[in-house]
Amino acid sequence: MDMGNHFEGRTAFVTGGSRGIGKGIARRFAEEGANVAIIDVNEEALQEVESEFKEDGFDIYCKTANVVEFSQVEAAVQEVHEKFGSVDILVNNAGVIRDNMLFKMTDSDWDTVMDVHLKGSFNSARAVQKYMVENKYGRIINISSTSALGNRGQANYATAKAGLQGFTKTLAIELGKFGITANAVAPGFIETEMTKETAARIGISFEDLVQASVEKIPAGRSGKPEDIANAVAFYADERSSFVNGQVIYVAGGPKD
Structure with missing residues (x-):
């Protein structure tokens, strides 16, 4: 399939883009002609993705930055704007899991997840707007x-991810008149490093987790990062300007 250059001249800023879903999204933008910027706290993975993308001929900006620290995000966004001339697309993808049953969940488990997903997305949106x-x-x-x-x-994670949907809808209302849309993608089971960590936490092999998940998915397969990248590319398209404040569930079936 010819990807075309839908995003030529556009700059996409992806948080947590060094691996998994974020990396898949960054690659999709690069393949479709966008300038790509990635920030991440994982310095080693960031160096790997930078080398990989540059080998493939993509112009990419990578910086180690923590989305929870506004000054770090603001500095990165400013550098990206200076390098490429614009910041057109923001993907708030940075995330962490600190799974536990409620009675075992610590203050740190709760605060870390809230900070990265909610404060991180707030910081990034505030910096690019x-x-x-x-x-x-x-x-x-x-x-x-x-x-x-x-x-x-x-x-913790469910609360943060639900919170992002409220954040999305509010941004759509506030920023719509400036030619800015805000939308959300809600992935189901996607094969990533994060779901591998989940398998390890619950003490089963990743293959068993994938199989158990697929049994419940009407499409009969697990998701891949490129499945999420497709939905993100749809929202990011110039032609999607009348799609605003929406949530697409990319999960191989309907979700209530």
Whole structure:
């Protein structure tokens, strides 16, 4: 399939883009002609992705930065704007899990998950919006999750991912008149390093976790990062300007 250059001249800023879903999204933008910027706290993975993308001929900006620290995000966004001339697309993908049943969940388990998903997305949106408003164009895409509907052992994560949907809808209302849309993608079971960590936590092999998950998915397969990248690319497209404040569940079946 010819990807085309739908995003030529556009700059996409992806948080947590060094692996998994974030990396899949970054690659999709690069393949479709966008300038790509990635921030992440995982320095080693960031160096790997930078080498890999540059070998493939993609112009990429990578910086080690923590989304929880506004000054770090703001500095990175400013550098990206100076390097590429615009910041057109933001993908709030940075995430962590600290799964536990409620009675075992610690203050740290709760605070870390809230900070990275919610404060991180707030910080990133706040940093990019001034450039988008000036440019009268922008696409903000937040990565939620089917866990937003509730998931055992994820009181923190489910709350944060549901919170991102409220954040998305509010940004859509506030920023719409500036040519900026805000939408969310809620992945179901996707094969990533994070789901491998889940398998390890619950004490089963990753293959067994995939099989157990697929049995419940009407499409009869597990998701891959490129499945999420497709939905993100749809929202990010210039032609999707009338799609605003929406949540797409990319989960191989319907979600309540």
